[in-house]
Amino acid sequence: MPDINAADRKSTASDVAKLAGVSKWTVSRAFTPKASISQHSREKVLKAADELGYKPNLLARGLSKNKSNIIGIVVDNFENPHKLMLLNEVTTQLQNKAKIAMVLNISNANSSTRVLTQADQFQVDALIFLGSFITEELIELAITIKHIPFVVVGRSTDITNLNVISTDDISAGQEIAKLLMTQGFSRFGFMSGPESQSTWLARFEGYKSYLAKSNINVEAVLKAGKYDRQRGFAVMDSYLIDHGDDHVEAIFCENDILAIGALDAIKKHGKKIAVVGFDNIELANATSFALTSYRQPLNLMVAQALKVIEDPNASSSQQLPGKLVLRNSHKNSQ
Amino acid sequence: MPDINAADRKSTASDVAKLAGVSKWTVSRAFTPKASISQHSREKVLKAADELGYKPNLLARGLSKNKSNIIGIVVDNFENPHKLMLLNEVTTQLQNKAKIAMVLNISNANSSTRVLTQADQFQVDALIFLGSFITEELIELAITIKHIPFVVVGRSTDITNLNVISTDDISAGQEIAKLLMTQGFSRFGFMSGPESQSTWLARFEGYKSYLAKSNINVEAVLKAGKYDRQRGFAVMDSYLIDHGDDHVEAIFCENDILAIGALDAIKKHGKKIAVVGFDNIELANATSFALTSYRQPLNLMVAQALKVIEDPNASSSQQLPGKLVLRNSHKNSQ
DNA sequence: ACCAATTTTGCAACCGGTTGCAAGCAGCTA
DNA sequence: TAGCTGCTTGCAACCGGTTGCAAAATTGGT
Structure with missing residues (x-):
């Protein structure tokens, strides 16, 4: 040649x-x-x-300009298809800005320190947490890696002084409660993922507070413990076993993965319980599920996140509105 | 502080x-x-x-050593959960070797040149294609980016002189044919994804050749055109509409995403057709699908890929054996 | 055609490391 | 104690760019 x-x-x-x-x-x-x-x-x-x-040579340029144009993307849960949507959005937007995404896999919890240090050594300009388990400990760690701005995407948290771009979880929770109320249900449940997350608190808070306006309380909170379809299945399964015919009529699951597991469990028992998920993953649209879900405004969230890391002083948290995507799973007759 | x-x-x-x-x-x-x-x-x-x-400072070190320890991971299909499994494996293994993954999103086809050039400028040591649409054109492009070794993972191809690490698709196809034969079926179909892929040719080849030994041929090849659940659904749906009760008894789908779509279409029509998928994504295990699938040896494939890019002269293609994961969807009575 | 203002260009130094070479400094033998 | 060997260490130069400064070249006005 x-x-x-x-x-x-x-x-x-x-x-x-x-x-x-x-x-x-x-x-x-x-x-x-x-x-x-x-x-x-x-x-x-x-x-x-x-x-x-x-x-x-961008490495050489980065060295002399003291700016690498490499952005570290911290990911910790590779089981949820939703992460792929986020990754797609982030990489696309970064590439359009002549920046590039370095994926930092901290799903193996005990290696997170090492990986974040590694990223620091590679001179990443900023860190973006595509959040699931963003623990306080982890944030602490990120802060010790000085000089690096970072932002958390898609995860509400009550850790103060942190840049967080997320969906407006409270409004979303309210909207979902409202939707289910209009279906005429009177007994409501909620399914949560990891215990430590403050996200579900926000979604739950909105849900609960809206129901409270009609003097209804959430009678069952099923704790799956992980964002995991199997766990969602298991926790719903045992709930139904325990409660026989005396069960809630509608349940809001913290995300689609859990919701899909829950739906399968409900189906297994031959029951009818309305289900609403969150994230609007592609599979929500499968006819087996026809899962009503809430679509987060990923493009806006990511765009905002990039804005924040580019201009660290103007940084501020934001909660952006998403949109309900109606299918069949929330209806009282399917 | x-x-x-x-x-x-x-x-x-x-x-x-x-x-x-x-x-x-x-x-x-x-x-x-x-x-x-x-x-x-x-x-x-x-x-x-x-x-x-x-x-x-690893950038500075990279500059003087002329080795960045950055590996470009080329991904083009962010709809398939299977990609997440691959990404997880790749990032983990790279991190364990003190290397790091730079994700190159070429799903927006017209930007692939730009992205690959960008990667070159960032001095990636090698490129790993986590393949879906690895077209000849793309390979050509990668080659023009001189000095960079690259390897294709998980995608058979007949482009010569290329390092390809994949599952032994032919054997897999045979194994699946054998499995379905033992269920007593006599009418077989196949569902393929993108037209241009030589992968499905390999899987199909194994499948077809095994059936041929019993003088059976594949009577229906449904072409979905994309790796897309909706397309899988649509193509199976129209097949069933066209053929009424005169349809195949078993079908092997090129991957799980297609298989799940197919299953939903079959369910919609109230038919019984055995389905086998490929990739063994997490959702295959959902009770709604109970999809029998084929697990690719991702850890071995990735390990082999890393070996190849580290030692370019010892490089060679490999086809590694995976394993059937039996659930219910392949059975004649479900 | 001359001079000042402005643009364009080359140069030294630097970003933060690494490498080959040679000098410094053991420790050991005779 | 001189002489040899082998380990340590400092130095200059380099990886491939960028930046501030000053010299060179161009422009334009009169």
Whole structure:
């Protein structure tokens, strides 16, 4: 295969400089948007660069500019398809800004320190937590990695002084309660994931407070303990075993994964309980589930998160409104 | 909060050197595993480094060593939960080797050139394609990004001279055919994803050839065109509409996402058709589907892929055996 | 055609590490 | 104690860019 660049290495600014008959500094300027350089030499340089297939080395640039354009994406739960939606959004938006996503997998809890340190060494400009188990301990850790701004996406939390971009969980909870009320139900339940999450508190809070306005309280809170379909199934299964025919008519599950598990358990028992999930994962649309769910405004959330890490002083938490997606699972007759 | 390192910047080797009373080169050596340095000074340096919270700047190291330890992970289909399993495996294994994953999202087809170029500029050491639509065009592109070894994971292909680590799709197809035969079926179908994939040819090939031994041929090949649950549903739905009661008894779907769609369509029509999927995604285990599937040996595949990119000359393609996971969907009576 | 204002360019120094070389400094033998 | 060997260490140079400064070149006004 013919190869213009015979040497077995990438060409550098100096190579281009030689070919274009200018200094390497001029080459650098040619690749700097509003640098002081004549139109003439810029063209000359770009032509030479094109000929050699030259592209600036972003590591070197990062080193001298003290800005890597690498963003660390912290992920801890690779079981939930919802994470994939988030990852898709984040990587796309980053790439459009000429930045790049470095995925930091902390699902193996005991390695999270090591991984975050590693990210720090790679000079990530910022950290974005695509949250599930964002524990206080973890935040603490992130803070000790000084100089790095970070933001939590999609997870309400009551840890103060933290940049959190999330769905307006309270309103969402209310909206869902309202939806179920209009279906004429009178006995309500809720299913939560991990104990330590303050997210479900917000969703639950909205749900509960709306019902309270009609003097209804949430009679059953099923704790799955994890965001895990199997757990959702198991906890609903045992609830139904324990309660026989004396069960709630409608249940709001903290997310779709749990909701799908719950639906299967309900189906297994041949019961009818309305279910509403959260996240609107693709599978919610499967006819087996037809799961009514709440779509988080991922694009806005991610956009906002990027804005925050770019401008650390203007940073502030936000709660953005999402939207209910109606299917069949919330109805009283299916 | 008290802060040992008052200056608002990360401390460098020079800072450590000053504190430890040695030269910055000695500091560098202290952090190089088998460097020539006395036990005494190494300890002195490490102590000082610890005090300042110093960790080597990996970008700078990458620059001088001409090795970034950044691996580009090319992903193009963020709808399939299976990708999350792969990402989990890849990131974990990379992190354990002190490498890091840079996710390159090429799902927006027209931006793939730009993204791959970007990765090149970030000096990725290698590219790993977590494949769905690995087109020839894309490979071509990857090759023009010279100097970078790359490997395709989880996707058979007949493009020659390419490092491909995949499941042994032919054997898998045979195994599945065998399984279905033992259930006593005599009319068989197959559902494929994207037209251009040579993967399904391999799975199909194994399936078909095994059936052929009993003089049975695959009477229906449903082409979904995409790896997409909705498409899987649609294509099965229209097949059943077209064929009334005259349909296949068993169908092997190229992956679980398609299989789940197919199952829903079958259920909608109140028919009984055995279904086998591929990938063994978590949802295959949901009672709504109880999908019999084939588990790819992801950990081995990824481990092998990393081996290949580390040692480009020893590189070679491999096809690793996976394992059938039996549930209910393949049975003749459910 | 001359001079000041402005643009363009080259250079030294730097970002934070690593590497090859040579000098420094043991420790050991004779 | 000189002489040799081998381990440590400091130094200059480099990886591939960027930045501030000052010199060079261009522009424009008269």
